[in-house]
Amino acid sequence: MTELLAFLKSVQGSHVTVKDICDYFEIRGITVGTTTIYRQLEKMVSEGLVAKYVVDGTSSACFEYTGDEEESQAVCYHCKCEKCGKLIHLQCDEVENLKQHMLEHHDFEMNPLRTVFYGLCSECRREQS
Structure with missing residues (x-):
């Protein structure tokens, strides 16, 4: 999903939640399901493009584009x-x-x-x- 990757790159250095991503797409009139976003994010995490942070049990998971270079890790x-x-x-x-x-x-x-x-x-x- 190139739109998701483009959004994450545009906010590199920031943490975003799935809700933030859904809101971004909704404002732009792009229809995408929450499940699709979660699935794509998890794929990007496994590929090392995105970091996932689960801070505590009361907050949503945060995601951050880290790129594919070693130094960004x-x-x-x-x-x-x-x-x-x-x-x-x-x-x-x-x-x-x-x-x-x-x-x-x-x-x-x-x-x-x-x-x-x-x-x-x-x-x-x-x-x-």
Whole structure:
């Protein structure tokens, strides 16, 4: 489905849900079933073009176009805003140091795809002030 791939490429670096994708197609008058979108996304995940993130049991899965190059598959942790739900990429050497510390000193290996830090994003913190 070339329209889906084109959309994902256009929002590269962002996380989108199936609802976001459905809304995008609906606005453009493109009729496509939710099942078809899920099936195509899962195919793209298995091909390594798209990353799938399941942050917690209360949120929809998020998808992100990562392309097919090795360098785009960098380790990435996430921060989730507890107020607005925004999911933010976190590529940080300090977190990699924490991962190494957890392994060496606590015999625990962190999974970057499932490690999420919860707190408030900058916009929500500003709103609180």
